Amino acid sequence: MTPFAELTPRAQVxxxxxxxxxxxxxxxxxxxxxxxxxxxxxxxxxxxxxNKSYALRMNINSVRSIENLRAEIFWTxxxxxxxxxxAKPVKAKNGDWILIxxxxxxxxxxxxxxxxxxxxxxxxxxxxxxxxxxxxxxTRLLHENTEGLTLPDDATLPLFExxxxxxxxxxxxxxxxxxxxxxxxxxxxxxxxxxxLGKKPAQIIHYDxxxxxxxxxxxxxxxxxxxxxxxxxxxxxxxxxxxxxxxFKPSASFRITKEPAYWQGFGSHPTDHxxxxxxxxxxxxxRRVMLCNELFQMMxxxxxxxxxxxxxxxxxxxxSFLRTGVYDPTA
Numbered sequence: 001m002t003p004f005a006e007l008t009p010r011a012q013v014x015x016x017x018x019x020x021x022x023x024x025x026x027x028x029x030x031x032x033x034x035x036x037x038x039x040x041x042x043x044x045x046x047x048x049x050x051n052k053s054y055a056l057r058m059n060i061n062s063v064r065s066i067e068n069l070r071a072e073i074f075w076t077x078x079x080x081x082x083x084x085x086x087a088k089p090v091k092a093k094n095g096d097w098i099l100i101x102x103x104x105x106x107x108x109x110x111x112x113x114x115x116x117x118x119x120x121x122x123x124x125x126x127x128x129x130x131x132x133x134x135x136x137x138x139t140r141l142l143h144e145n146t147e148g149l150t151l152p153d154d155a156t157l158p159l160f161e162x163x164x165x166x167x168x169x170x171x172x173x174x175x176x177x178x179x180x181x182x183x184x185x186x187x188x189x190x191x192x193x194x195x196x197l198g199k200k201p202a203q204i205i206h207y208d209x210x211x212x213x214x215x216x217x218x219x220x221x222x223x224x225x226x227x228x229x230x231x232x233x234x235x236x237x238x239x240x241x242x243x244x245x246x247x248f249k250p251s252a253s254f255r256i257t258k259e260p261a262y263w264q265g266f267g268s269h270p271t272d273h274x275x276x277x278x279x280x281x282x283x284x285x286x287r288r289v290m291l292c293n294e295l296f297q298m299m300x301x302x303x304x305x306x307x308x309x310x311x312x313x314x315x316x317x318x319x320s321f322l323r324t325g326v327y328d329p330t331a
Contacts, residue, residue, distance in 0.1 A: 004060075004105040009302055013039050019103055019110075020045040020056055027114045028093045029054060038212070041298065042227065046117060053117035054090060055224070058110055061298050062227055066098065069111055070155035072226045073097040075146065075204055076115070079223075084141050087115035087224040118224055120217030123210075125249035129261040131216065135241060136265025138221050139209060143234045146204035159202055160232035163190045163286040164293055174296040175308040178315025183289050186318045190286035193279040194236075200274070202231040209237055210244035235273045238266060239283035243327070246284075252330045278325040285327040288314045 004012060013036055024031050024047045033048040041061045047054040064072075079086040089097055092114075099112045124131065151157065158165070169184055206213075208228040215222040241262070246254055263269050270280035292311040295303055320331040 001105050004107070005300075007105075009039055009300060012300070013043070015105065016043055016058060016060075016103070017045070019101070020047075020058065023056055023058075023099060023101075023112050023114075024054075026092050026094070026099060027054075027056070027090055029114075040300070040303070047114075055087065055115045055117050057113050057115070057225075057227065059112070059227065060106070060110065061300075062111075063108070064111065064227065065156070066100065066111070067154065067156040068158070069098045069113065071151050071157045071204070072229055073113070074152055074155050075149075075229060076226050078149075079142075079145060082141070082145050084138060084145060085118075085220055085222040087118050087222070087226075090114040090116060113227075115224065118215045118222040120215035120220070120222055122212060123214040123216050123221070125211065126251075127245065127258065129258055130219070131221075132245070132258050133261040133265035134219065134221050135209075135214070135245075136262040136267070138223065138265075139206075139234075139237055139241065140265065140267050142206060142223070143203065143237070148201075149204060151204075157204060157230050160205075160207070160230050160236055161194065161198070163187055163194065163283070164290055167293060169289070169293060170296070171292060171311055174304070174311075176292075176311045176315075177308075178312040179319060180315075182315055182318040182322060183292075185322055186282065186285050186289055189322075190282040193275055193282050196275055196279070197233040197235055197273065200233065202233060204229055205232045205234065205237045207232060207237060207240060209241045211248055233273070234266075234268075235270060235275060235280060236283060238262075238270075239280060240287055242280075243284045243287040246327070247329050250329045252328070255326070255328070281321065281325055281327050285318060285321040288317060288327075 021034055029047050029049055031047050032050055035046045037044040037046045043058045043060050045056045047056050073089050076089050080088050091097055092099055100109050103110050207230050213225040270277055292314050295307040321327045
């Protein structure tokens with residue numbers, strides 16, 4: 001059997017679809033339609049039934065442990081009774097929230113979770129000031145929900161101690177031809193910022209708040225995909241959102257014209273969290289280095305080909321940040 005990583009994206013989805021239908025049945029769903037919602041880091045199918053729709057996520061590239069997944073479910077279940085509009089998890093017929101199965105050609109067992117489908121459209125590529133303000137407010141509410149929160153004994157989450165998530169910087173072996181030194185310099189600078197943040201207690205953060213994980217319904221923002229949640233600090237979440245907000249449809253003026261609204265909704269600024277503006281920018285820039293490092297590991301050949309270009313351009317942007325103190329993808 002051809003290894004999963006060597007299949008085309010279309011063939012990968014075709015292989016996974018029958019299993020998605022089997023999993024849907026195990027969650028007590030009677031699909032009228034099963035359609036692909038996303039095939040990237042993980043794979044999500046939309047399960048439509050006669051009454052409701054659901055998102056069935058298959059952790060294809062994620063190596064989250066069962067304890068990590070329990071923590072995710074613990075938090076998302078808690079959010080159901082909070083001011084945050086977040087996806088609600090669904091239990092399988094056997095009473096478990098998470099199912100783990102072996103799928104032929106995949107190198108490890110696959111974990112599956114199901115959530116109720118959220119209404120709305122994806123977060124806009126060019127958000128208004130009001131939308132940025134609402135994103136800041138929702139992020140603040142997420143942090144307020146977990147401040148001082150203790151996980152159950154059977155659930156754990158990794159601590160954000162290193163912007164590369166504890167992995168070595170491995171770019172050269174995958175075709176990267178840029179300046180590795182500037183990439184490492186940004187990692188080192190950002191990790192110094194993490195040490196400063198680490199002087200305060202860590203809490204659960206989403207760690208992946210970008211437009212594909214947020215649905216917009218009118219003025220309301222709905223949050224989904226908590227698969228990357230970990231123990232960290234509010235400034236880390238903010239830096240992730242700012243990285244993506246500047247990246248999707250960036251303009252040179254975005255940081256000046258739109259980001260102040262985000263901080264208004266967030267209710268504080270980097271300096272209120274003990275770090276400087278440049279420190280925050282180092283966190284924003286380091287997200288690009290982390291993604292370059294992570295994306296080369298994906299079991300998706302199309303992604304890996306594109307990452308070389310993404311990483312080489314990233315080295316240019318890191319050099320610009322080191323000179324200016326600002327992460328600007330339009331540089």
